Amino acid sequence: MAPTKATPPAGSVKKQQPSRKGKKAWRKNVDNTVLEETMHELRTEERLGGKIHAKTDTDLFFTDKSGDAEVAKKFVFGKLRIDEILTPTSGIAGVVSRKTPRTTVKVDLIRDAEAGYKKTRDVSKTHVAHVDRLVKRKLELGQGRVGASVEARRHIAAEKKRKLEHKKGRFDLWAEEEVTEASAYLEPTVVRPVKKPVFADTRNAVPAVEVAHEGASYNPSFEEHQKALQRAVDEEEATVERKTNTAKKLTYPKELDNLDDETFFDDSEEDDKEKEEGEKETPAEGTASPAAAAPPIVPTEVQAAVINPDARKTKAQRNKALKRAAQEREELAAKQAKVLGRQLNRLGELSKIVGKEEKLHIAKLQERAEAAKKQAMEETKKLGPHFFKPLPIDIQLTEDLADSLRELKPEGNMFKDRFASLQKRTLIEARVPVGKKQRYRRKEKETHDYKRFK
Numbered sequence: 001m002a003p004t005k006a007t008p009p010a011g012s013v014k015k016q017q018p019s020r021k022g023k024k025a026w027r028k029n030v031d032n033t034v035l036e037e038t039m040h041e042l043r044t045e046e047r048l049g050g051k052i053h054a055k056t057d058t059d060l061f062f063t064d065k066s067g068d069a070e071v072a073k074k075f076v077f078g079k080l081r082i083d084e085i086l087t088p089t090s091g092i093a094g095v096v097s098r099k100t101p102r103t104t105v106k107v108d109l110i111r112d113a114e115a116g117y118k119k120t121r122d123v124s125k126t127h128v129a130h131v132d133r134l135v136k137r138k139l140e141l142g143q144g145r146v147g148a149s150v151e152a153r154r155h156i157a158a159e160k161k162r163k164l165e166h167k168k169g170r171f172d173l174w175a176e177e178e179v180t181e182a183s184a185y186l187e188p189t190v191v192r193p194v195k196k197p198v199f200a201d202t203r204n205a206v207p208a209v210e211v212a213h214e215g216a217s218y219n220p221s222f223e224e225h226q227k228a229l230q231r232a233v234d235e236e237e238a239t240v241e242r243k244t245n246t247a248k249k250l251t252y253p254k255e256l257d258n259l260d261d262e263t264f265f266d267d268s269e270e271d272d273k274e275k276e277e278g279e280k281e282t283p284a285e286g287t288a289s290p291a292a293a294a295p296p297i298v299p300t301e302v303q304a305a306v307i308n309p310d311a312r313k314t315k316a317q318r319n320k321a322l323k324r325a326a327q328e329r330e331e332l333a334a335k336q337a338k339v340l341g342r343q344l345n346r347l348g349e350l351s352k353i354v355g356k357e358e359k360l361h362i363a364k365l366q367e368r369a370e371a372a373k374k375q376a377m378e379e380t381k382k383l384g385p386h387f388f389k390p391l392p393i394d395i396q397l398t399e400d401l402a403d404s405l406r407e408l409k410p411e412g413n414m415f416k417d418r419f420a421s422l423q424k425r426t427l428i429e430a431r432v433p434v435g436k437k438q439r440y441r442r443k444e445k446e447t448h449d450y451k452r453f454k
Contacts, residue, residue, distance in 0.1 A: 202426040205377035210421070216395050218408050225398065232393050384429030391420050 019025050045051050052060070079087075088094075104122040165171060214220060215228025313321075343350070380388040394411040402408040422428045 202381055202383065204379065204381070204426055205374070206380075206421075206425045208421060208425070213393065213395075216393065216411075218402060218405065220401075225395075225401075228393065228395050229397075232395050235392065380424050380430075381426045382430070383426055384431075386430040386432050388423050388430040390424070391416065 019029065042051065103126075104124050105128060106120045107123045107128065108120055213224070213228045213231065215224040215226070215231075217224075220228070382388075391412075396409075396411065400409075419431075423430050
């Protein structure tokens with residue numbers, strides 16, 4: 001049997017192309033549907049008024065100013081609940097306490113006396129007063145838009161130019177502008193000068209550039225160089241001493257480790273025992289000791305004087321006592337008069353002494369006040385949370401001094417010096433270096449390297 005050909009599936013059958021051999025077959029079998037559809041559309045456009053691609057945009061499009069009514073309905077909202085609550089629904093009118101004054105007046109807009117025609121309008125009193133002020137100002141100055149003089153128009157042009165320059169930023173912020181009479185009618189539009197803000201003057205008398213010590217020169221004398229070295233040593237010793245005292249206060253005293261518990265607590269027990277023994281020796285309140293209870297031995301004469309202190313005196317004794325008291329008073333008065341006489345004789349001398357002492361006291365007070373004022377002007381005030389720390393003195397050792405300017409090594413830093421000067425003159429607050437802060441606490445781990453066998 002002859003082998004049969006396998007039939008392909010129905011979906012994969014290709015359409016056989018007709019023959020296009022020759023002009024007749026080509027015209028008969030060519031596909032011109034797209035061309036016919038295009039020609040049909042062009043004929044339709046010509047029937048409806050012309051070709052679309054030849055028309056202008058105004059013939060094809062128009063501006064819809066009315067909008068879609070359906071879209072407008074979507075944006076119409078009803079009343080809010082609070083508005084519905086506040087809407088007056090009562091049939092009774094509210095109670096009026098008193099009549100409020102009218103805030104409007106009637107103004108004649110058009111008035112014809114011959115025809116008897118008049119048109120009025122209600123205008124607020126504030127607006128009428130404002131118009132009256134403008135009219136009065138323009139009448140006084142004679143400056144108006146219509147019929148204004150050349151000088152007035154020139155002033156208006158200059159004012160416009162000034163406003164334009166002000167708008168562009170070409171003006172001095174602290175300049176004081178004088179409001180002339182010509183621009184007085186533009187009072188609502190006049191730009192008032194800005195007042196310079198007043199700040200607290202924290203500056204002191206410290207110069208901007210301080211002269212360094214003579215010993216810090218590139219070729220100083222031996223004495224001045226030694227003084228500068230001593231000053232640097234003193235500053236360093238003060239810093240070390242301050243750090244040592246701070247560390248001593250914060251450290252735990254090692255002497256307490258040498259004390260035993262028995263020695264530490266025995267002293268307190270002995271003190272308690274001594275206090276208890278002292279309390280036993282002192283008698284209690286309300287009880288008297290036998291020595292204190294026994295009466296003291298007093299002579300008989302003294303006992304009689306104590307028992308009868310107000311013994312009756314005779315008349316002669318009383319007279320004698322009175323004479324003695326009067327005599328003592330006279331002697332005291334004479335003595336005081338004598339002292340007063342001496343002081344009166346020395347009144348001029350005493351006044352000179354008092355005047356000198358007062359002058360010396362006033363001079364000392366003035367000197368103290370000037371010194372305090374000078375110190376207050378020279379001291380650095382605290383502007384921020386930190387205190388000002390001066391820079392260490394820049395000085396070289398004796399063996400490091402250069403013999404010439406060529407061998408001179410630069411000392412210090414100009415930026416740090418200027419920055420410290422600003423802080424010392426209290427122009428800026430004192431600063432401290434900001435270190436990197438650790439966000440989380442450091443974790444400590446114990447590694448067991450001896451357990452890791454290779």
